[in-house]
Amino acid sequence: MFKAIIGVLFVFSTEFISVQSSIYNKVHYLDHGDKYSVNPSGSGLDLETFCYKGRKKSIIYTWQSVIFTIHHPSDDYTLYEGCSPEDVQMEFSKNKYYWSPNIFMVKQKSFKIDPFNDTCIGVRSIAPYVVHYNVINLDFWKxxxxxxxxxxxxxxxxxxxxxxxxxxxxxxxxxxxxxxxxxxxxxxxxxxxxxxxxxxxxxxxxxxxxxxxxxxxxxxxxxxxxxxxxxxxxxxxxxxxxxxxxxxxxxxxxxxxxxxxxxxxxxxxxxxxxxxxxxxxxxxxVILLISYNLPQRWKMAPKNYWIRRFPPKVKFLSNEEYYQQGVRETAKALDELRTYCSSPDCNQWKTALKLKDVKRFASFMEGNSHLSDDELLEYETFIHDLTDDEDNTLTDEDDED
Structure with missing residues (x-):
């Protein structure tokens, strides 16, 4: 008789728990873009569980994100997270009878979950709400x-x-x-x-x-x-x-x-x-660490091989381009020399002792030309004679032809 009563009570309690679970823990499996509207009964005991089935890991899903969003009119709701509906039900049962507040818990209405693992989120609320799962294949923030x-x-x-x-x-x-x-x-x-x-x-x-x-x-x-x-x-x-x-x-x-x-x-x-x-x-x-610590000659090996395999075409300068480049580079070098001589790194007095014409150096530092009039005349004469010799050479070659 005693054993029969215990058996009846056990069956009754099992059926009661299964009924409670079916009432209070409703499981919904959602996929990309799915929305689910919930209108609770108002008792505050309803637990809706929303699960996402993780996909197999692959390189093409490296920067994928899965976003769980709950549209709720207020913050009067509670979330429970687990790997399965059973884990969510366990968390719900554990927190239903124990007062365990967490002042550091901030309720987020939108957060990311792991796209490669099964994730279930339980929601307990009195007010109606909408749950939304969104899958972003290429997350900009990642x-x-x-x-x-x-x-x-x-x-x-x-x-x-x-x-x-x-x-x-x-x-x-x-x-x-x-x-x-x-x-x-x-x-x-x-x-x-x-x-x-x-x-x-x-x-x-x-x-x-x-x-x-x-x-x-x-x-x-x-x-x-x-x-x-x-x-x-x-x-x-x-x-x-x-x-x-x-x-x-x-x-x-x-x-x-x-x-x-x-x-x-x-x-x-x-x-x-x-x-x-x-x-x-x-x-x-690991790839970043290896590439960062590679010797410089190993890093330059592919570039050097490419240059040897496909050498760039050499473009020769014309006389006018050669002259313009010489003028430009000379002016640039002279400006750098003036800047260095005016900086604290240069000892002007020690430099002046090594010069034959200090007055000319001071004139150069004030922005005047680094060449004297005689040097300019000699340079122009040399260029003129060189040009005449080239013209005569070209004329003789044309006559021979």
Whole structure:
């Protein structure tokens, strides 16, 4: 009798759970472009699960993105994510009976999911909503991440030595870290006691939480409070520039190496995050590292082979082009010489001691010609005689012909 009652209760509970699951957990499999409208009963216990079946990994889907979008009139809904409907149901059951708030969770109405893995998202809401899956075969943002990563990796050496980059980085860091600096100075006003450190620790979590909210509502903040945002950026940027100007750009070679390696690491992170196909992203990073560290003669080997195989056609200059090129290059070299002699790198007094005619050197530095009148006359006479000899030679050859 006792065993019979237990069996009946077990069957009843199993049927009850299956009924509850069928009522509260409705599974829908969506594909590219599919939309599904949901009108909940209003009890708040309905759980709709929307699943996307991941496709097989392939190179042609390296930069593909799958976007899950929920069109909801408010933020009064809860999302549960898992690899299968059972995982979603487990998360739903676990959070239904336990109070586990997460102040750092920001509800996004549109986010990307992995296109190569099965993904299910459960939605619990009272108000009606619409769910939309969209597949982008060639995501522009992923290509942008790839391009930025490659460019940052290849230009890291030049940027680490660039003064303008040092100032821009310092000013940007000052603007972003200004909130932390304000908290640091405020902490100096409080007595150094253990409970104060606890309060400050709680303050850091509050700053992170506010930062998440600001990041999610950055467009609204910039639109409605653009004047305050502009003044904040100008003031913090000016203070940061003063500090950067006081300390000057980086001069130590080891510091430059650290900056270069940090930029290269950020570039590789950008490349890795440019694709959900992690194997392909790692292959791109390996190819980039190998090509970057190849010896220069190996890099130039294909170009040299191409030049030997298909040599470029040599175009000879005419007399007029040769003369114009000589005049242009001579004027350019003289300007560079004047610039060097006027720079701090040149010791003018030491140079003047080595010259025979200092007055002529001073006249050249003031912009006058580097040739004297006698030298110009001698040059023109030489050119005239050379031209006459060439004409006579050509005339004799024509007579012989």
């Amino acid at each position: 290509l942008l991440f790839l391009g930025v990563g490659i460019g940052l990796f290849l230009s890291a050496d030049a940027l680490s030595k660039n003064t303008v980059f040092h100032y821009i980085s310092g000013i940007t860091f000052g603007i972003c870290a200004s909130t932390l600096i304000i908290i640091y100075f405020i902490s100096k006003l409080f007595p150094r006691k253990p409970f104060v450190y606890g309060a400050l620790g709680l303050g850091w979590t509050l700053v992170i939480y506010l930062g998440n909210i600001i990041w999610e509502n950055i467009q609204t903040i910039v639109t409605e409070y653009k004047l305050y945002v502009l003044w904040y950026i100008l003031l913090t940027g000016l203070v940061s520039f003063v500090f950067c100007y006081r300390w000057g750009p980086v001069k130590n070679q080891r510091t430059m190496n650290l900056i270069k390696w940090s930029l290269q690491f950020l570039g590789m992170c950008s490349i890795f995050n440019s694709s959900s196909y992690q194997e392909a992203a790692m292959a791109q990073i």
